[in-house]
Amino acid sequence: MGGGGAGLVVRDLSVGYGPVRALREVSLEVPEGAVVTVLGGNGAGKTTLLRAVSRTLAFHGGTVTGGTVSLGDRRLDGLPPDRVVAAGVCQVPEGRQVFARMTVADNLRAGTFGSSGGRTARAAALRRVHELFPVLAERAQQHAGLLSGGEQQMLAVGRALMAAPKVLLLDEPSLGLAPLMAERIADTVREINDQGTSVLLVEQNAAIALRLADRAYVLEVGEVTLSGPADELAASDEVRRRYLGVVDEDAAADASSARGTLPALSRWEG
Template sequence: MLRVNDLNIYYGNIHAIKGIDFEVKEGEIVCLIGANGAGKTSTLQSISGLIPIKSGTVFFEDREITKVKPNEITIMGIAQVPEGRRVFTDLSVLDNLKLGSFAVKNPKESDEEILRTIYERFPVLEERKDQRAGTLSGGEQQMLAMGRAMMSRPKLILLDEPSMGLSPLFVDKIFDVIKTFKEIGVTVLLVEQNANLALQISDRAYVLETGKIVKSGSARELANDPSIKAAYLGA
């Protein structure tokens, strides 16, 4: 579904992403793990068209999207849930959700049908649909950001640090929902600093260090790799 070839990203003279290659197959949950500053968020933002790519190519469903505009990438079926949620705090929960479907053309399912799917996974959003998004807790805002992404009917969701700043209870809820995305035909590329959690729910994983992919394999293989355990799993 997604193929990244020889991706290079610069910030001024800083070579942030250094020729990485990876792929995500339809129906998979694939995670990128690594320390702060490894380049995980930059990788996601380049796929979404939010930051320029110096060189390399990105293909989505065999179509090159390297220079496609972000709104067009969304229409094609890629949605990003950004780090820090980025909900519209002065708008209601329902209005935030509806904004997620703004760019959808000729949807197969109505907004009401998609909302029902979202409310089944996040009942609190239905309970608080008329409440201002800024009054929600951090965990509830993360649910809202994920629900807003689902409203665009994505084929692929890019999740950037969904557990950041959340209580353990909300983290468990969020990751339980991520595991169900396969059931509704959504593929996931997950960036997550909590490597333990990411590897538990993923099919495959890539390890990013200072802009380079240094290891890859099945999530189970990496979870049992002594060097990964020492560096990222606290073992």
Template sequence: MLQVRGLTLDYAGAVALRGVDLDVEEGELVALVGANGAGKTSLLAGISGLHRPVGGSVRFRGTEIGALPAHRIARLGAALVPEGRRLFAHQTVRQNLLLGAYHERTERARAASLERVHALFPVLAERADQRAGTLSGGEQQMVALGRALMSRPSLLMLDEPSLGIAPKIAQMIFGVLAEIRAGGTTMLLVEQNLRAALALADRAYVLQTGTIVMSGPAAELADSDDVRRSYLGL
């Protein structure tokens, strides 16, 4: 579904990614792990169109998307749940969710997507008319995830979904991700909680200072003391 080859990305001349190769097969959940500053968020930004790469190729279902703007990539079926949630704080929960379905042409399709999100996160139905900025951190993360799901993505990319939320809510969100994955959605997950990420994932890549240094089955990487010591700083 996703093929990244030789991806290079910089910020005002400072290199963030150097020749990254990565594959995500249809139906997989792939984890991307590494220490702070390794380039994980930059990689998602390069794939999703938020920051244009300076070299390499990004192909989504056979289509080159490396030069496309973010809204066109989202329309193709690749949705990002960004780090920090980035909600429209003064808009209601319902308004934030419906923005995720901006490209849906029929009210019926939008209503069906909204019903699915409410089934996954019932509290969002209760908070529908509440301003998103007044929600707890965990509830805001549910809105961010729900907004991405409103577009019915075939590839869901998540950047640190458990960051800054209570452990109990984080556990619930990981359960929802497992349910979404079981429903057939392919996922690329960046997550600070190494144990949770590798428990969910089929495969994983370890990123260090902008370069992939190791990859393999998630269970093998989870058991590797070398990965934990050398690449994750644990």
């Protein structure tokens, strides 16, 4: 992990679904070589944020109403989705969404559509994917729909990596996976980052996300309410209570002693 120059920069991004405002002037940065995570409850706007960056928002009825998205010195807002991929930003959507009736090999091949690399670059990308996920090489001719949930998640990530992105957008990669598989996916995210790919991570498992990330942002009802180094947020009482399931021990003890002094309620009769 780490972070240097001007990578992905989101400035004052606002998004609406018809009359409903989903994001309100959201700003964040993913420096080159960094892992940045976005935390928040259901409906906070996390997936909307990723869709706005990847320019797939229109497919879901949303519209960017203000703000900018840039990669380095290049503006991405206004580009069609395939040009965003060519510029170096790829999204792995929530729920994996592999092409179930296509083979694993064809799913990976589909990941090169829109990428700017030639045959040599595609071959190098495939080698990288197979090194990260050997099971995808072993099952190249198997239909993707027959893979386990964890293997489908590997395939979805591998498909995005076929475009050799500079920034990988990951939407809930551990969702629905057993804890062991979720940790395996997390290890792979770290390895992908160590190889030089920046990552913008939306992850329901806040403990995993904060462990992987350099920096974190908290979204609440479409607005950034907290941001900072991931280790500082992980130590924050508010973040620990709301996203890590850690209860303040003193408060818990007070509540427990208070319960002991309350009169017992008699059973209702009637």
